[in-house]
Amino acid sequence: MTDTIGRGHCRCGAIELTVTGAALMRGLCHCTICQAFNEAPYADITLFRSRDVQVNAPERVRFDTYRPPPAVQRGKCADCEQPAIEYLDLPGLPKLAIVPSANLQELPGLPxxxxxIFYHRRTADVDDGLPRFSGYWRSQLAxxxxxxxxxxxxx
Ligand SMILES: [Zn+2]
Ligand SMILES: [Zn+2]
Known part of the structure; x- marks a missing residue:
């Protein structure tokens, strides 16, 4: 028995997300893949255990393979073609779901x-007082x- 914490959705609403577990963390990724995938200077993403995010219509999420590493499946909504959900599968860890924070604006307790991270790839400086990690390994470790x-x- 799992309790629903809240819901999210892609830009057009075709992909609905039901969240049943707390967010693990939220971060801002400036890597070039995130820039391309989100068509934005950086990605604002929130992580969950993948079991804690249910997708109403997984068959309408189109997964693309961007260059490795790491092992990230990046899914866009087939209708609005905006990022819907991504999955990260790392050895020794539970499978993780990465959700664009824009899809979770109504989620209670969104951190x-x-x-x-990957701040060395930034297209513009951001001065918001948050820790900034540059370099591949420093970013991955942080x-x-x-x-x-x-x-x-x-x-
Ligand atoms: Zn959509
Ligand atoms: Zn990234």
Whole structure:
């Protein structure tokens, strides 16, 4: 028995998300893949265990393969062609769902962004007082550390 925390949806509403577990963390990613996928200077993304986010119509999510690593499946809504949900599968960790925070504006308890990663790829400076991590490994470590801490906290 799982309790619904709240709902989200893609820009046009065809893809509805039902959230049944707490967000693990929210971050701002400036990597070039996120820039291309979101058609934006950076991605504002919120992470969950994938079991905590149900998709109403998975067959209407179109997954594209961008260049690796890491092992991210990036899904757009087949109707509005905007980012709907992404999945990250890392060895030794539960499968994670990455949801564009724009799809979660009505979600109670949506966390504030915690950090910038891949900041060396930025197209513009951002001065919001959040920690900023540049470089591939520094970004990956900062990100992974926070996800693992959240997984541990919310076991
Ligand atoms: Zn849509
Ligand atoms: Zn990224």
């Amino acid at each position: 504030d962004p915690a950090l910038h 990100f992974s550390w926070r996800v693992m801490a959240a997984l541990w906290r919310t076991r």
